Amino acid sequence: MIQYRMLKKDDMQIEEYHRMRHTLWPRHEERELYDEMLKILENIPFYKNELSWTVFAAVREDGSLGGFIEITVYPELHFCSTKPVAFIEGWYVDEDLRRRGVGKGLVETAKKWALENKCTEIASDVELHNQVSQLAHQALGFIKSHKGSTCIYYKREI
Template identity: 30%
Template sequence: MEIVRLREAELEAFLTELWLPAKREMAATMTGYELDERDDVRETGRSHYRSRLADDETATYVGREDGALVGYVSAELRGPAPIFEAVRECHVSDLYVDPDTRRRGAGRALLEAAEEWGRLHDCAHLDLNVDADNEGALALYEAAGLNAERYQMQKSLD
């Protein structure tokens, strides 16, 4: 498994092979998410990740196995409200592994890349959000040493 930073040259393959499948899976399995499959959805993703590539406060790593893209992790630097002591955190905003590659270490390797990036940016900790019903992700994160510290609660307003 090779883990490298996402580059502009592989942006199109990333969008097709990883980003769109990740978002489709998210929409199919999580309450409250519907994928907007309009014609310019790929341009939306392209624009978003191009801005991330140019931003020193974000990082996206891709995993490759035998030359094929098999997963990715996106992270960003965050800090508390200005009234609190400035402690940086590394927030993982996305982690996805192709279903055929799951449970073989790719998710852990991608998470480790985000952790290392956070350490290099003097982050005190790493955090992320996970769907309460995503047993595979929960097992991965718990095995990697993450603990639940808060609960996000929501109520439908429909």
């Protein structure tokens, strides 16, 4: 049975987290992804004007990681009607765990955390070519807000 928990900087599984980040974003330099990961685990804003970072992992029965979701909180986003807004920065599930509810479990965990942090909307973006992620967002109740030059932006109420 998969369990979901927040990752912290002293977790023993940060190399697994790094592996999954590099699988999700293979065009990025490994060192860049690793440096970002350390900032995320220490909740150090570094990207835009985010207020905080949190990452939750899907933990397999053997204790290894099988997925993650990175969540930020922004003071506001122009395409959302409430503030602050939770935002999914990264969402990944290992191939062998897909279509088994693990992605949904990660999003549900993120939604619960977002509510605890006074957010009533959660948003995300998906690269234009990533049809699988677009379908996953839609299946979980996200609605398309708008299309940018490289991404489609989604949002939903919590």
